[in-house]
Amino acid sequence: YVNSTSGNDSNTGMSASPVKTLEKAITLLETGDVQTTGTVFFQTDYVHKIVQINPASEPSMYFTSAHTRHIVFTSDPANCKTFEVALSGTFAPSGSSRFYGVDINLIFNGPETFDYINVRVRPDYDNLLYFVSDITATVPLTEGGEASYTFKQGDPFYANYTFTKTSGTVVATPVPYGAETEIRQFYYRVERIRYFPHGDDIFEITGNATWDVINATDQAKKGHVALPNVTGYANDVGSIYIHPSGQVTLGAGSWGGMFGYNPLYGGSPVDGTTVTIKNSPHFTCCGGPYTNVGNTGETYTIIFDESANLTVSDLFQVSNAGLVTPNCKPISPMDVYVVMRSKNVTFNANCYLDDATAPGRGTYNLILDGPDAYKANYFLQGFNTLKLVNMDSISFDHSLLPSVGYSEIIIEDDEDTLLWYDSLPTKPVTIRIEKAGSEWYSKRIPVAFCDNPEIMSYLNEAESAAIIGDLVYSDDDMMVYFEIPVSSVIYSAPGVSESITVPDSHEYDSGETMNIPALGQTVLNDGRFFAGWKHADTLVVYQPGDTYTVVKGVNRFEAMWGYKINYITGYESASTPVSLVDEKAYATGSEAILSNDLCHTVVTDENGIEVGFYGWMVDNKFYHAGDSVQVNLTTPPVKAVWAPVVFVDANYAGGDSDGTFDKPFTNADLTHGALNAVWSAYPSYSYGIVCFKADYVWDARNSTLATVPDTKQHMLNLAAADKPILYRGVSDDVILSFWDSNATKTIYYVGTLGETGFDGLAVRMATKSQTRFFPSYDLYFGPNFSVCLTALDPSNPAKTVGIDPMNQIDTHFVGRVYGGAWDFIYTGINSSSRSQTYYIGTGESDLTVNVIANNNINSKCKSLVYINSGTVKLLHVAAIDKINSSNYGRVVTGSLTYVFKGGIIQRIRDYHDESQQNHATRTNPYCENLVRTLVFDGYIGSVGYDHLAVNLNANGLDNLSFINGANVTFTGENIVMKANANGIVYKDAGSSFVGVSIQGIKSNYTSGESLGSTMTVASGFSVWNGDAWNTPVSAKFITGYDEVSIPEMITTEGSKVILPNDLCHAVVIDANNIEVGFYGWMVNDKFYFAG
Incomplete structure (x- = not known):
C-alpha cells in the first residue's frame, strides 16, 4: 500500500502501515516468491517523477527499478486514484526550433498491469528551462524603439521580459506574462515520448484504467521575444509512440503511433511479441514492425479482441515508412499475424500493400477467428495468407479476395469451419489444413462443399499438408475432404x-x-x-x-x-580426482564435439604449478574445447592439456600478490611477465592462462599490456606473450571490460598481437563505438564465452562487438567462434597468399551473429567459413564493397566458401546493398572474379535467399552443393549461378531442396542480367556454361604420386579448361630416387604448359 500523504518508507507496506514511495513498494514486493503476482495499491493520488539515465547522450529512462515480480498498479475501484508520471530530462536533439523539447524513451522494466487507476503523463514542472546557447534577438524597449539583446547560455528562460536601455546597455527584466501575477520560468516540454514495453515482459492496461497525457498549451511560447519566428511547439507534449515487445494488452488509453521499433535504446520486439487490443484505445497509427526491425523467422501478432471497437490506420506501415505506390511492400523481416475476433474494427484506406512479399522481408497474414470476424472489409490487399479458425459453414466468395496476396487459405481443424462454394473459385487457391490442438479431430476432415467436382482443379494442396494427407472429392455428399491415411x-x-x-x-x-x-x-x-x-x-x-x-x-x-570418447585428464588418481566421462555413443564416422566441462578446473601439477584446463590432445594433435574429432574404432584417447595459470583480482587487498589463486595480482599488466617466467623455468608448457577471479576493467590509457599506439588512436593492442594465451574467468559470469578512459573516446579496434583465446567469461567493450577484434594470429572464443552489452556505468555504455582479420600476419588465419553475440564477422585481406578459416559454433553451442560478409576492402584471399550451430541473421555470399570517391568500387577476387552443417541461417544474400552495388559511379565490377560457393552439408532447415541483378557484371554463385542428407527449404528469390567459367550445382541422392529454382545468368551480358532456363533438379552434377544447363564431364589430373593431388574439374563437353599451376612448387622423389619437380601436363600424348 502506498500513501503519498501519511505513508512512511519505514512502514511495512500493509494497508494500515503504508509506505510513501512507489520505489519502496517495489523493493518490498521483490522479496519472497517473485513468481507470484504482487499489487501496489494507491490510497491517495500519486506523482511519480522519472529522470533520464544519461541525458548528455541518450533519451532513455526507466519507469521503475527492475523487478521480476508481475506487479499490478491499482486503487479503489469506486474511487480510482490519479497516478501522474512527471518526465524529467534534457536530452533534446531537436534543438531550439522545437522550443527545447526533451526526447523521452520510457522503458518499462518488468511485468506490469494497470487496473482501476488513472495514469496521466506530463512534463516535470520542476525541470526548469535554461538557454542552451546564446540567442540574439531584436527586442522592444519600454521607452520606445528597438534594440539588439543576447540571451546568454545558461540563463533562466522566462515566459516574459521587459527591456530598457541604460547607459547604452540593454537590460532584460523578467515580468509576469499577460494577466499572470508572478514571474514564471519555462519548464522543458516533452517533444516526443516513446513507450517501450521491454523484452518479453507483460504490459497490460485493462479497460478499468485510463492512460493519457496532460497536454496544456502555453501561449507565452508562441512568438516569444527570444524566438519570434517559432509559433508552434506551445503544447506540453508533442508526439507519442508505443513500441510493443513481449505480451502487451491495451484496453484503454491514447498511444499515438503503435509499431514495432528498433532504436539504439529500447531494442527490437522479441520473437513472439503479441499485442492484444481491447475496447477502444486511440492510435494515430496501429501497425506491425517498422523498417528492418526484427529478424527473419520471428513473429509479431496483433489481436483485435471481441470487444475491440476502433478505426485502424496504417496497419502495414505504408505511410509511416514513407512508401509510395506501386512499391508498397513488407518492410520488416518479421512475420506479422493479424487476428480478427471483433466485427467492429474499421481499416482506413492506407491499410494496403502493392505486393504481399519482398526479398528479405516477412509477410502479413490474416487470421479470422470466429464467425463474427468473417467480414469482407477485413480482406485487405497485402495479406499473404488467410487462416480461418472457429468458423461455421461460410459462403466463400473468392472474388472478395484482392488480386495481391492470399497465396494460401489455411483451415484449422476445429470441427466446424467449412468453405461453401456456390460457384467455382475465380482462380486456383492453395489449401493448408492445420491441427487445432495436439490431435486431428478426425481422419476425414470436411474442407469445402461444392456441387461441381471441378472444384478439385482449383484447390491445390500446400506442401506441408501433402506429406500428411490428401484432398479428395466425394460425389456422395459433394464435399471436399482432407483424408489422413x-x-x-x-x-x-x-x-x-x-x-x-x-x-x-x-x-x-x-x-x-x-x-x-x-x-x-x-x-x-x-x-x-x-x-x-x-x-x-x-x-x-x-x-x-x-x-x-x-x-x-x-x-x-x-x-x-x-x-564412445575416452577422456583422460591425467588427474584421475590425484588426491582430489579430476575425471571426465562421456556416456554418449557416436555413430561410426561421425564427429564428436570435444567437451568444455573442465573449463574452470585448476589443479596443482607435479612441478607445484597451478595449471588450468587449456584444451585436448588427440594423436599428438592439439584441439580446443568445442573442436570436433571423427569417431571410429581406432580413435585414440583424448588427453587433457594443462597450462600454467596466473590469477587477477583487482579487489585483493593482501598486499603480497604473486599471481596464485590465494594471492592474485591486482593488475593484469603483471600476468604476461609471470607466465614468461614459468615458461622459462619449465619449457615443456606450451600455453598459458590468465584467470580473472572477479570483474576486471582494463584501462587502455593506463596499461602496459593493453595499450593505444600514438599513431593509431583507434586501436587498443593486447600484447603478445611468449606463447599462446587464454583469458578466462573463475566462472562464466565474470566480466572483462576493455575501457577507453579518455574523456573523448577514440578506440574501436582491439588488436590481439599473439595467438589469443577467450572462454569462461564475458567481454565488455566500453569504447568509442562498435568495436572489432583485429587479430594478427589465430583467435579463439570458446563455448562458454559471451559478450556483455550492459553498460559499465551510465557514462560508459557497452558497444557491440565484431571480428575483422584484415590485419592477419600468419599465412593462414583460423578463427574459432563458439560462443558470444556478434554484430559482425568479416572475412577478407588484400593478399592472394593469405587464407582464412572460421568455425562458427561447435554444433551444440548457442551464439548469434548479425552479419557475416567479406569486408569492405580490396581483397584477394581464400576464405572458408563453417557454420555448425548458432543463429546467423544475415549472411552475404559477397563483399560489402561500398562506393567511395577513390576507387569506384572494390576489387575483390580470391574465393569465399560457406559450409552449412547446422544452426539457423535466417537469410543469405549474393550482394550487400543494392544502392552501393549498382551505384552510378561504379566502374569496378562487383565480385566478378570472386569464386563464391555454398555447401549445405547435412543442413536441415529454412533459409531466406535474396539475389541482386548487378548492372556491370554477372552476379551469382559459382558453386552450390547439397550433400549428406541436406534438406533445405528456401524462401525468397531464385538462386542464380554465373558461368565463370562454369556454374556448378551438385546434389547427392539423399539431399533435397524446395521453395526456389536455380537459374543461370546468360553469358551475353551487357548491362542488366538476362536469366536462362531453370535447372532440372536431379542427383549428381549440373553445369551452367553461360548458355544452357549441360551434362557435366570431369577433367581429371593425374600426378603419378600419392604425395600430391589435384581435385577433378567439373566442366561441360566442348568447354575450354585452363590447365592448373597448383603443382608449381611441388617436388617429389621418383622411382629412380631422383628429386623431380612439376613441369607441365601431357594430354593425349601432347605436351601442354600450365596455363
Missing part, C-alpha cells in the same frame, strides 16, 4: 551380424506426433554402442525420447552403432 513406422538394425530385437512396427495417423523408442540392446559383441535411430529417407538421427511427426507412407528407422 494410416502410416507405419518400422525399425531395423542393418549391418549387424548378431540377432537384435528391435521395437515392433506401429501404425499411426499421418501427422501424428510420436516419441522415438529406446533399443533394448545397446552394446554389440564387437564393442560398438547404440548411437540412435537414423531416418532412412531424411538421414536425420534421432535419440530415444525425441519427438517425430509421422508422414504418410512408411517411416523407416535404422539403428546406428558407434563408439
